[in-house]
Structure formats: structure tokens, C-alpha cells
Amino acid sequence: MKARTERGERRPGRFGLVLAQVLVIALAAGLTARMWYLQIPMAEHYQRLAEANHIQELVVPATRGQILDSSGRALVRNRTELTVSADYHQLQRRPDGGEAVLRNVAEVVDVPFEDLRKRTRLCGPEVPRPCWPGSPYQPITLVEDVDAQLAMQIMERREDFPGITAQQRPVREYPMGDRAAQLLGYLQPVTEEELAEREDLRTQFTGVDNVGRGGVEAVYDDELRGTSGVRKYEVDRNGNVTGVYAETPPEPGAHLVTSVDERVQRATEDALARGLESAGGPADSAAAVVLDVKTGGVVAMASLPTYDPGVWEGGIDQETYNDLLSEEAGEPLTSRALQGQYPPASTFKVNSLAAGAENGVSLNETYSCPSSISVGNRSFENYEGSAHGSLSLHKAIVVSCNTVFYQMAYDMWKEDGGSTPDDEPVDAMTSMAHDFGFGEPTGIDLPHEGSGRVPDREWKKEYWESTREEACKRAKEGYPDEEDPEHAAYLKQVAKEQCTDGYRWRAGDAVNFSIGQGDLVVTPLQLARAYAAIANGGTLHVPRVGKALVSADGSEVRQIERGEPDELPVSDRTLEYLQSALADVPREGTAQGAFNGFPLDEVPVAGKTGTATGKGKKESGWFASYAPADDPQFAIVALISQGGTGGSVAAPVVREIYDGIYGFSSDDSDSDSDSDDSDEEAEDGDRDAGDAQQGEPALPGGEPPAELPTVRPDGSIAAPGESD
Template sequence: MLAAQILVVALAATLTARMWYLQVPMAEHYQSLAAANHIQELVVPATRGQILDAQGRPLVRNRTELTVSADYHQLERSPDGGEEVLRNVADLLDVPFEELQRRTRLCGPDVSRPCWQGSPYQPITLVEDVDARLALQIMERREDFPGITAQQRPVRGYPMEDRAAQLLGYLQPVTQEELEEREDLRTQFTGVDYVGRDGLEAVYDDELRGTSGVRKYEVDSRGNVTGVFSETPPEPGDHLVTSIDERVQRVTEDALAKGLESAGGPADSAAAVVLDVNTGHVVSMASLPSYDPSVWEGGIDQETYDELLSEDAGDPLTSRAIQGQYPPASTFKVTSLAAGAENGVPLDKTFSCPSSISVGGRSFQNYEGSGHGSLSLHKAIVVSCNTVFYQMAYDMWKEDGGLSPDEEPEDAMTTMAHDFGFGEPTGIDLPHEGSGRVPDREWKREYWEDTREQACERAERGYPEEDDPERAEYLEQVAEEQCADGYRWRAGDAVNFSIGQGDLVVTPLQLARAYAAIANGGTLHEPRIGKALVAADGTGVTEIESGEPDKLPVSDRTLDYLRSALADVPRKGTARGAFGGFPLDEVPVAGKTGTATSTGKKESGWFASYAPADDPQFAVVVLISQGGTGGAVAAPVVREIYDGIYGFSGPEDADDAESADGDPDDQRGSEPALPGGEPPTELPTVRSDGSIVAPGEPD
């Protein structure tokens, strides 16, 4: 009995101590848990900021569309689980009932999509972009549609349609994996919201998204909402003001599309970049093929996504302007000339321009085998003489020691290429930028180590699949060299490099940046598209800074020489035909054509330029992949872009322009895309009511 009494007292004491622990030290903890049982939080997304051009025109804006939604709990309380009302909605809106039923299921481990990823206290989207007359019927016949609402919601709108699609980017729903990995998303998203996936939408996603609000509902034990406990309103995202000019972008896109179509045949893609040479800001950037970014609205279906990735579509998701990597061909000669001039090649010397020269047992020719006798480096740029640069590169290669180089060879041309910004990303505020490739000695050794095994196999097996015996023999010889000592920087590598061929590849943006640096006196800016972030009510402005610019290691004398030579290319050289009738006396253009060749492909045409040549403002670069020569296909597109910027007559009116006795007013064809020929230096003004005023206009 005594033992039993002791046991009872011990149990009573233990129970008392446990009750005291739960009700006194742990009281606050369990009070919060109890409150959570009847308080449910709902994240309220903020209105996303617009993307504006330099004048305040919308490049991406928010438009409203009518959306039909369902109350999950009200459907659940229905005797049939909401089947009847969903059938009524399906009949009225002409959508399959089964699809609506699947959309109202809450997502979970055992639930296949489509399903609802958001909170059950949030209206479940059933049908998007509903006709206003049908939505009105739902609102007027409440008794037939209990728990169903029709409301407006903001969605992204693209005023330029398929223009600048890769630059602007798109939105896609946040994934469950992202919500699990990123705590900041869990506090900002409902599970059915959208994040930037490409372009500016991705880079400036945090600023454009704004700050979500939180609405706390009081609910009963069955989950029914009984009231609103508290609410923190969302803060709308900032507007992104860019350096893009919407009119210049349209001019660029239209000219590029026309040029690609005119090239015909195997021409498969094209790119164009317009830079402000004084700041590095992008005025326009285009890539073809393109696509309409509105296809991403509401989440893209598999069929549409497969079409975007199909061979027929031509990979429109890739921006050729920053991701396309191509041999720069003769546009690269400005870098080679700078390397020669800064390493002892006299600028006042006369050089021989034969039709071909022999280097390392191989013949290297001018384009189409033409020769020009004796000429200056100035004339070599104007007529694009390859053999002058072949000889220059060969002489410099021999001075470095040839196949047995000094311990620290100068490698002036590859070093200068790096100094011009080639071989590494420019740092532009866009994702997935390509770095290009500068094939120097270090790269060649790494490449040899990676490919030696395949080269040795080919050297032994040969190329029996080749129909041309001479080509098969040449390829076998190359394979033997690569197998034995492919790490060596050979004479052929050096001479090919000097004219922008071989393993050298650049992006159109890198080339535009290099020509902008030549134009502005040697400053290599970090390109930028974003200029500022402006609060939705105009109360705050945050300017977007660029990185510190670099300086070209090129003397003023060499830069002046280059600019003089480039200014003669549209007047007397390989771009003369494209600029016939253009008022070069009013707006002189400087530039260089390039025709890149690749085995098994048609030539790709380049034209890299800047204008006005006497007071540079814009650098314009165009590439037409597999379109033909630079003078025939790329230079006319650049000329049309300048026509649009300055409002000159187009090429089709060249005869009329030439007969105008040199009067610039008679050469004006339309309103210039940029009146005054300069981008605005000020920002647009956002008023407190959200309206936007262009720079320089009275507020």
C-alpha cells in the first residue's frame, strides 16, 4: 500500500509539473500556435513595373484582362463538390469541363498537373482573357455561378510585338523547386506568380517585381473565412528606364528583316547593334529570327514550346547580338593595324598588295584573288587588301621566333585583340552573354590537349568520306599536324588571325563596342541598357551605373589614322555602292566591311561603322549570317538604319537625292527617329498619378 501511495503521489507531481511547464514557460509558444489555427496568410502580389524606352515610351507595359476565378472553399462546401457550377462555366465559356475540374485541384505529391499551386484562400484562375460580355453574364447570374467571380488582372503587354523579344525577356511561373531553394521567394510569392526568365525581365526582376503585401484572414475550424485580421498593402515595382529608343529599335528591326529577306538563299539569321559611342548605352539591339513574347502569358504549352525550339523556327530564343559568335573577317583589321602600328610597323610606309602570298607551304589569297599593287595601310583598309595583313602578321610571327618562340613572345596581335575586349563578355546587363574566342597560344595548347586523340585517329584513318581527293588530302595533313604538335602557334594561325578568320570568333556587341572605342578616342565602355529605376509614383529615382571603362593601349596618332581610313570606306572603298546617294557631306559615315568564310557554309556579311565620322555619336554593326559579302548585304542595312535615325531618303530614292544639288533639306525623306541626332541625356518624368512625361517636355 505504501508503494502504491508513493507511486500515485509521484504521478500526480509529474502531471502537475508538466501542466505548469506547458501553461507558464511555454504559454506564449502555444498561444501563437493556437492563433495560427484560425489565422491564414495570403501573399498579395505587387503590380510589376513597366520597361520604358529613353523617351518614356513603354517597351513592356501592364494591360488588364478579365479572368474568371473560383472560390475553393465554396466549391468544397457544395453537395456535389462544385461540379454543377463548373459545368455551367464550361458551357458558357466553351471550355472542357474536365480541364476546369483539374484546375481546381490543389497541387500535391500525388496530383498531376494542371492543378492549383497557390493558396486555397486565393481565387483559383479558371479561364484567362475572357470576353467582357461573357464575364458580365457571370456577374449578373450569381445564382447560377455561386463561388465564381470575374475580375480584372494585370498581364504583360508588348507594344512592339515581336521586336526586341530577346532583349526584353519574358515571365514564367515560379517553380516549386525555386520556392524550396530560395527563402526570399517563399516570403514574396504565392506559388502562382511569375518571375523574369530572360532579358531585362530577368536581370531586373527584383526591382520590377516590387514588394508583395500580406493579407491575414480569420478562419473557422472548417477553413471558412470569417473576416480579415490585418492587411499590409503591396508596394508596386519600379519602372525600368532604358537607353533603348523605341523608334530606332523599329527602324533597326525593319531594316534587318529587309536585309535578311533580300539576302535570300541560305541566309539564316541576322543581328544589329546601335551603341552610343560616348556612354556605351545601347540605343537598339535586334536579332532575327524573333518571336512574339506574348506566347509565354499564363505559362506556355508544350506544343508551342516545341515549335520555338524546332529547326524551322531558327532558334528565335537566342539573341544573335550577344550570344551569336562568328568570325569577324575584315572588320577585325582595325585591331591588326593597331597592333602593327603600336609595335613598330610604320604608318607612312608603302606595302605590296599581291593577289596571294605563300606562308608555311600554303597559299593565302585576297578575296576573289584580286591584287592592288603598292599601297598604304590607309588604302589597304579602304580596299580591304588581305595580303598586306598576311605579310604583316607573318613578319611579326617570325620576329617572335616562329615555331620556336622566345620565352615571352610579344604576340602583339592576340594581345591587342584582348585589349579591344574580344575573348571575354562585355558585361552588358543581359543574361547568357557569349565571350567570343581569341585563339592565342594558351588556347591552342588547351584545344590540342582536348582534341589530340581524335586528330591522331583521323590522321591514321584519313577522310574516305570526302568526294574531293585534294580536300581529303589537305584534311589528313591538318590532322597529322594536329596529332604531332598541334599546340604550336603556326604561321598559318597568325596570318588567318590578322584578317579575322580561323578560330577567332566575336559577338556583334563586342565588335560594336570596339568600333565605338575607336570613334570616341579609345575609351572602351561597359555596355548598358538600363539607365535608371523610377518609383511607380515618381518619388524616387535610382540611376544604374556602368562599370569602370577601359582604355585602348593605342596612340592618338594610330587612332586618327584608323578613323581617316574608315571614313573613306563608304566614299571610295568596299561600302561605296551601299552608300550611293547618302549625304556623306552632312553625316559622314566611317566603317569597314567584312566577309567571313566557313567550311561548308556561304559567306556571312559584316559592316561595322560609326557616325558622324567627324563628331561620332553612334556605332552601328550589322551581321547577316550566310547572306553574302559585307558590302552587298550588311552595309545596305547599316545605311538604312542611319537613314531612319537622321530621316534621310532611303536607297530607293538615291537618284532623286543625288539630283538635289547637294541640298540636305532635299535629302530628308521622313521624320528622323532621333530628332537632333542625339539620344536624350535626361530621364523621363513619372508623375504621382503614374503618367509619364518625355525628357525635356514640361511637367
């Protein structure tokens, strides 16, 4: 029987005492474990939290690397400019919030006070622009590119300008001005949207830093930008800086060495500008590409209209930005060399000849070149109705006979079964176009590359499905707004055909394709790449602008991979046949007038003219080429949109680029050219360009440097092969 007290209450037994002791011990052990956990494993975490209460981090941007040409010349470099900045916290500690100080600054630098006041506001959801998007511990930029005398006035009167400093900062500089603008690109501040989407950016950007937005500035932005540093400030409870707690210095960005040659780029831009100006009339834009046929390196790339990339420095106003995008200004942000897509016209006949030769068309026979041929119910003509009798395919390239290629394409189309093939058609010409790299991006290291278009059977079906509804509507209603009744009737008939069976690959599609017309479009870069492949024996290189990345002190060099090239499915015999025919075009064919006086025996040039036509537009002139024809080094393509025939406007531009590369000059380089386009043989003396004279070559030796420039430890740059 359990023990009881005198009042009859039951005393706690041994079990109760043991339970109470266990609970006390367990609580003590739990408390001890928690204290150990907080003080040992979590010590570093809580130390960081404690430090965060009085430590503020500031990202210190790295100096951006330069963009160099193949010889080490600066295409884009940094310069320093004076900026007037304000300390946010010092201004806030002023009784008037810094208003008097800002008014003093406004008076000295001649900037409205209200503009300065707005710049010192911290950006936020309720704060409209302009405002300061960066850290409040970073100097707030009030005025950029300040005159040194004005900056000295502020620095010498510090008592009147508390919290205001004048300091130097690096900014981008473009030594070539508006040349190569689309290729090089530009910088713009990182956006809040980018920071929100990518958390990793927050460790590299302050909100006021710039990033590459176009060209190689964008593609190689990470490498050029370098690695930002971090400076940790000690601050008091009011946010005032009391000292520097720790600092990790930034690592400067690497220099980008490109395959571009600055002198060739200048020669290309100048020749293209003169060609566009001399074309006159409705000529609206132009492009040129110079490739190294042995590597695919971009030696020069030009597009007109162009613009000065310096307009982005310090921010761009809306009016200027609208001009860069406007059709009236020619959309200068667009690179016609990379993004412009045009019918290649007769320059495309190399594709048609290769397709025919690899699929049974004899290179040993002669073919009829009448003024026109009939296909279905349509007549397809030579340029201006010219006829050349019987000739070889070699001569058909030289004089640019359309009807030979019309007939070739028509015969191959019929062999495939026409518009209703029973078996899988060969479609040799469209297949060869894909093999030449048309219809898809080349893979160049530049953003926003155009893909062009190869209108094959598959594309025709997709296009029909997307346009059938409109075609059927037009087939029923016609074209009442068309002023020419005959043309309106023609358009209505075309709409009827498109509505019912527009998916079929018709004879007209095939013959137009054979001379680079119809729905086929290519970029100047794609065409230059194709001619480079013909020149080098069939290797289709991946074009590259970047060659190497070199650290700021020259201690590290990283070669940029070029990508795996493709091989043309064209026999050596066919390539040699093409090479021979193209070499005669400047000597006795449609480019003869443009190359009168050029030393073709010294530097033989191979090429092909082309003239693209379109309803309601003037002809656009092409010249695609490579040289020296007997040992190819460069492929050069030029296009003048709505400028005239290829022989009269584009070939002279290319000739002038070769003049610059090899140091030739003529005594009458500004003479007009009246040579016929790619579809008719030129007459001797159509363009008296004058006899070539030796000048200063843009590329001594006639080839790009094989070695890289040297970046010395002190940051200076030596040309390839230059002694240290």
C-alpha cells in the first residue's frame, strides 16, 4: 500500500521523480545543443548577418577590353572623360537636402537645376525617370564629359560644393567614326528587366553599368567586360560611410583581336560610299563583305547607311533613337551585309551550273542562247533581249546568258516529273543551294544574322498554306485598285492558280530560281562565303570576326574556335570549270568595263556580275568575286540596292577595294561605268578606269597577318612580328 501524508495525500513515487529529472536534463541538453548549433555551425552565417547591419557592398566595374584589328590597331578603345558626381548621403545630410549645392553646380556647368535634382533621386517603383538606378553608396553622375576648367572650379572651391567631386572615368571611343558601326556594336546600360531575369547579373552590375548591345560588343560582352570588384564600406546606423571594410579589386576585360583589317575596312567603306553616291537616283543602301577564303575570317564588312556609335555614349534621346530605326534615314542600325536579304540574280548561276554538272549536264557541249524561251504560257528572256547563238557553259557564265540556264532548269524540272513528280524528285538546283549554305545562317559570331530563303517544294507548300485564304479572296474579287487593267487581270489569274494549287513547284519557279530571281533571297555574307568556297576548292568555312582573346597584360591568350567547315558536294573538275569561267568575266565578260586598266596579269580577279529586278523598283547590282584567281586569298562581294546593273555599279566598287588592298590606284578612278549588267556582255571601253599605278597597299604582301599582335605587360600593343 502506497505511503500517504498525515492529511492523507499521496507522496510522489520514485517514478515521478525520475521523470521530472529526465525532463530537466532533456531541456538542458536541448538548450545546450541549440547554443552549440548557433555558435559553432551557424557562426559564420550570423556573423555575415551582423556585418550586413553595418557593411554595404559596392560593385566596382572593371575596365573594358579593347577591340583590335588583326595588326593590333584599335577599332574600339577607351578614353577618359571628366564627370561631376555627388555623394548621395552627404547631400541628404544637408539641411536643405543638398538643394543649394546642386544650384551651385548647375550654375557652373550650365545645366538646369531641376535636371540635376532629378538625377539624385533614387529609382524606385514610384519614382519616374530620370533618377539614379545605382547604389546610394556609389557616386551619382550629375554631368558627363565636363570641361576641365569647369571641373577645376568645383575642385578649388570645395567649401561651396560639399559632397561634389570631379573624377575621370573610361568611356568607349571609336577611332574609325561611323565605319564598321554595325559590326562593332555599341554599349547601353543594363536594364532592370535584365537584372530581374538574371540573378547572376546582380553580382556584376550596379544598375548603371553598360553591356554590349550589338556586333562583337554583344557577342563577346562577358570577356570584354572583365570581372567586377567589390568594395565593402562600413556604415553607421544612419547609413553614413565610416570606412572601407574590405576590397576585392576588379580584373580588367580581355582585348578582342579580330580578323578585321582597319585599312581594308576603310578602303571598303570609302569605295562603297562612292559607289552608292555615283549610282544616284533611288539607290538606297549598299553592303560589302571581304572574307579570307582560307579561314573564313572577316577582313572587312560594311553597310550603308551607317551611323556614329558614339551617339550611345551618356544615353540617347528618343528622337535620335527613332532616326536610327526609321526608313527615312535608311535604318542605319541594320547591317545590310549580315541582315539584308536580296535576290542574288546572275551571281547565283554558279550554283545552277554546279547542280547541272553534278547531275548529268555535260561541260563539253555547246548550248543555244536565244533571246528568249517559252515555258508554259510565259516567255523568259535574256537581259534586253540579247542573243549569243551557240556557246559553252563557260561562255554562258562570261556573257551571263539567262536562256541557257532557263533551259537547263526546265529540262531538269521535267526529268523530276514536273509539278506532279511520281517519285522523290532530285531537285538538284534547290538541293545544291542548301549545300552552298543558302537558306540558313552562316553561324558567324555576330547577332541577328539573316537566314535568307531557298524556295524549294517544302517552302512552296508552307507558303501556300499561309497565303491561301488571301489568294482565294483575290481570285474572286480581283485587284480593283490596280491602275493597269492588263496587269490586274494577270494578277487575278495568278491568284486563281495560287488559290487552287499554289503548293506545286512549277516550271516558272524552277527557271526563275536558276538565275537567282523569284522568291530566292540571300545575304551578302552568304554569297561571299559561297564564292570563297569555290575559290578554295570546296571548303565552306564558318565566318568569324573574332580571332583571339588576350588578357590586359598579355599573359593569357585564348584562340577563338572557328567551327567545323562543310564541304561542297562538287567535283574538282566542276570547281575548276567554274573557276576558269569566273576568271574570264573581268577580262572579257560583263565586268570587263569595270576592270579596264586593272593589272589582271599581276592580280587576276575572278567574279560574276548580277542584276536583281523587281516590280516597281530599280535594278540592284551585285558583284561577287575572289582574288588572286590563281592563288585565292580574298572573296569580295558588293551590293548596291536599286543602284543599277551589276557591271556598272557593283563591279567598280569591288575593283576599288582590290585597288586598296594591293595598293593600286588609277588616274581616272572616278570615271562612270556604263557596262551592261550580269545578263549581257559588256563592250570594250565602257568604263575607262585608267591604268593602275602602284600606291600604298592596305595589306603589304597581299595577305592578312598569320600571327597575333602582342599585348605587352604595360598594356601597350605591338603589331605581329614587331620586335618588343
